[in-house]
Amino acid sequence: MQSDNPTAAILVIGDEILSGRTREGNAHHLAQVLNATGFDLREIRVVSDDQDQIVAAVRALDGSLGGAWDLLFTSGGIGPTHDDITADAVALAHGTTVEVNDEARALLQDRCDRMGTELTPNRLRMARVPVGARLIQNAVSAAPGFSIGNTHVMAGVPEVFRGMVDWLIPQLAAGRPVQSQSVEVRRGESDVAEDLKAIAGEYPDLSLGSYPFNDADGWGTNLVVRGLDAERVSEAMAAIKQRMAL
């Protein structure tokens, strides 16, 4: 698909994904938001709560650090426990250190006051962000995410992650939303390959994908056309339907 939309990567940080305990869902949610908003998601990585791995991935993926893509979004590892090392690792990747951020501390203090609890040293850990970072609002549980360079650091708890995404994405300079149309055919992928290739050749500006599945009625294939121009997407879908007599 031809696109000059800003490119993006997602870095998921957490042993619970790699151990198989938790099925990752934050990257899937953000993938949908990014495509619908006008960002071109190009890579997802999942690494463990390991400083070297996080630092290497941030440097490899954040364009402001010479990484491969324009923007980097992370999920996980910013809680209050000993294995929450994302803030420190992201700071290190950006050549800086962490500090207790006054604005973040005030947000946590305010929440503790309302909840009638104390701002313990563990809770205060969640106000530690890299020097120079901008905060990302957490409407669910106060402890903020943060942005530094082109790295946007968000929480792993799904409700909190989604709230941060809702707040953050509208503030970023987006391109054009991706348009897509799909049609299901009751044929195996091999039987549509030829037609699809021919149409893909006629529409180099679009992305044509085929996704085989196997259900109670046997094999079928979903054909998906994606692109930035809704009219071109409709044209290509019409061409598919005509060529395959759908």
Added chain:
Amino acid sequence: MQSDNPTAAILVIGDEILSGRTREGNAHHLAQVLNATGFDLREIRVVSDDQDQIVAAVRALDGSLGGAWDLLFTSGGIGPTHDDITADAVALAHGTTVEVNDEARALLQDRCDRMGTELTPNRLRMARVPVGARLIQNAVSAAPGFSIGNTHVMAGVPEVFRGMVDWLIPQLAAGRPVQSQSVEVRRGESDVAEDLKAIAGEYPDLSLGSYPFNDADGWGTNLVVRGLDAERVSEAMAAIKQRMAL
């Protein structure tokens, strides 16, 4: 967690994950199998159907090519259509080329004979594997996966992927299965952080994780102990329960 289990990475190849169309499930399934079998999954990457991205990821992740981890498992991109380029890209990463494999062709021919269909050029694409590769059996739809170096290439369709995993994993030299125990506490993560850190210090051979959640009853945290020695895991869990009066 201290472990000398073989390390592993998973590379998922496919635009449908990055576009948000499909929620990835193969890596989650394989993560569970690897941990239960005695492999230490250290990284997951998702890239698009792009030759440069696939080649770079294979080289970065397969230890036999100087990559970071011992074993690499891939999912997706070995079907019959124009955008199925995984076999070619993996061959390139391993410094070789693809050829129509005689054994794979015979498997496909046999299936076509049974189905009363023809082995068309598109179907024959699925017999193209890197020179020197060993086949991975596909009990669902015949078209095989393959192994070359320490890269194990499997299909993206979930039923087929699972069948290939079932066939492949028992043939690989595994370490010791990971043992795990978990307990749910009705406290926020901040309120367990101190106790958990103390116990983590006493059990450096184990991994202690805390996973906060938010449900109808408010915030809670799942505490998870993981390690290779079942007795040590039980000891640490007992210590957690005693210390937190659970």
